[in-house]
Structures are given as C-alpha cells and as structure tokens.
Amino acid sequence: MLWTLTILLLFLWVLGLATSSQLGAWIHILLVLAIVSLVFNLMRGRSKA
Secondary structure, eight states: OHHHHHHHHHHHHHHHHHHTOSOHHHHHHHHHHHHHHHHHHHHHHHHHO
16 A cells, blocks of 8 residues: 555656646655655565564
C-alpha cells in the first residue's frame, strides 16, 4: 500500500514539474510526502525481518 502511495506521489511530482504549473510549493510538498512515505515503508519493512 505504501509503495503504491509513494509511486503515485512521485508520479504526480514529476507530472507537476513537466507541466511547469504555478503550483511550485505543492509540487515540492508532494516530493517530501513521497520521500517520507518511502522512508517509513523501508523502516517498517526492516522491523519485520
């Protein structure tokens, strides 16, 4: 589930950069959320092992 969310957020971030929209702050917020989601997922995966 978190991998899907991370990929979706990264895709939206890249799409926002490609379209050069005026929502620059939102694009970077999406990037931060994707990175946080990825780190959380990696930490959660390691704790199970």
